[in-house]
Amino acid sequence: MFARYPHPIAPWAVPPDRTRGRLFPETPSEGRGPFQRDRDRIIHSTAFRRLKHKTQVFVAHEGDHYRTRLTHSLEVAQIARSIGRRLALNEDLAEALALAHDLGHPPFGHAGEEALNQAMAADGGFDHNAQAVRVVTRLERRYPAFDGLNLTAETLEGLAKHNGPVARPHRHLADFCTALDLDLATWPSAEAQVAALSDDIAYTNHDLDDGLRAGMFALDELRDLPLAGDAIAEAEAKYPGIAADRLHHETIRTLIGAMVHDVVAESSARLKRAAPSSPDAVRQLGAPVIAFSAPMQAANAEIKAFLMVHMYRHHRVNRMSAKARRVVRELFEAFRADPGCLPMEWQGGDVTSVCDYVAGMTDGYALDEHRRLFDISTRA
Numbered sequence: 001m002f003a004r005y006p007h008p009i010a011p012w013a014v015p016p017d018r019t020r021g022r023l024f025p026e027t028p029s030e031g032r033g034p035f036q037r038d039r040d041r042i043i044h045s046t047a048f049r050r051l052k053h054k055t056q057v058f059v060a061h062e063g064d065h066y067r068t069r070l071t072h073s074l075e076v077a078q079i080a081r082s083i084g085r086r087l088a089l090n091e092d093l094a095e096a097l098a099l100a101h102d103l104g105h106p107p108f109g110h111a112g113e114e115a116l117n118q119a120m121a122a123d124g125g126f127d128h129n130a131q132a133v134r135v136v137t138r139l140e141r142r143y144p145a146f147d148g149l150n151l152t153a154e155t156l157e158g159l160a161k162h163n164g165p166v167a168r169p170h171r172h173l174a175d176f177c178t179a180l181d182l183d184l185a186t187w188p189s190a191e192a193q194v195a196a197l198s199d200d201i202a203y204t205n206h207d208l209d210d211g212l213r214a215g216m217f218a219l220d221e222l223r224d225l226p227l228a229g230d231a232i233a234e235a236e237a238k239y240p241g242i243a244a245d246r247l248h249h250e251t252i253r254t255l256i257g258a259m260v261h262d263v264v265a266e267s268s269a270r271l272k273r274a275a276p277s278s279p280d281a282v283r284q285l286g287a288p289v290i291a292f293s294a295p296m297q298a299a300n301a302e303i304k305a306f307l308m309v310h311m312y313r314h315h316r317v318n319r320m321s322a323k324a325r326r327v328v329r330e331l332f333e334a335f336r337a338d339p340g341c342l343p344m345e346w347q348g349g350d351v352t353s354v355c356d357y358v359a360g361m362t363d364g365y366a367l368d369e370h371r372r373l374f375d376i377s378t379r380a
Helices: 033-045 046-053 068-087 091-100 107-121 126-141 153-161 171-179 190-214 229-236 244-274 279-283 294-312 315-337 351-359 363-374
Strands: none
Touching: 033 153, 046 068, 046 126, 046 190, 046 229, 068 091, 068 190, 068 244, 091 153, 091 190, 107 351, 126 153, 126 171, 126 190, 126 351, 190 244, 190 294, 229 244, 244 294, 294 315, 315 351, 315 363
């Protein structure tokens, strides 16, 4: 029997003990709800473990303390559970989506995705959300009865459209939408919206954290930014003489707390006004119910603009991104031209197989494969 949910949930929350189904019917798990089971399968997947060695902004050899896709996903999950609980939502579903949202990312972060998108332009391009769905429906091979993880319809829906309605679905999304009656043109569940906004909160603040740690900008440069300046002043007033490293961390902590508080307040107001009677009613509203307030949205945009100038376009990041795009592009072109260079289990497929193989690589494995292919002195 599934244990009783630890707190009451709202009528618009996805019920924790019921699902619209899976691609392959299964006997319910004893002691776990369907979304707890999804979460557990995601955590135990090979693709999830690979996130440890996939880049956020900095490549692994630049330092041990910068974010990877794995640490980022864990931080997103923590924020999603916190928001989900305060809004009386299904926090198990929000957590599962937060943990799975980056499973489709290729090596080297956005630089790798740009390179794969260009390489796949004639075949529909590359989209990391669609690739995440492909990972959990096709590419994970752990269970004797099916490929993929056989996740619930609600989790697949959230992976496919957690950023909002999908007007032009990638071809990887089409094959399971009909089977599970998923409508990609509507908004996702409130839980999926929570996971998406939690990703935004984590990404902004943790890039500030990593940028400070990398010396790309100084804490004093944040004083004129909305929210950040207030957070610094608040910490200095509360802890006179605070050490610079502790001020750094207290600033980030305060910023995350302010954003979470704002999301809860704004979303509570939106849900009260809309008063959706069910999860399906949330999907049909035509607008998100989980959101920042307008002032917080503007403040977040200003912080992102600061990061764009001082971090994402920093010469160190630009140089690494250029090298990363070249590595991914050359790997793809080499395997496309000579599929016999692929490992045996990946041979015999089409261009999608090449894309799947390259997208699944960690940063280190991609660099090793590149050396094996292009450095004649390196053992194949």
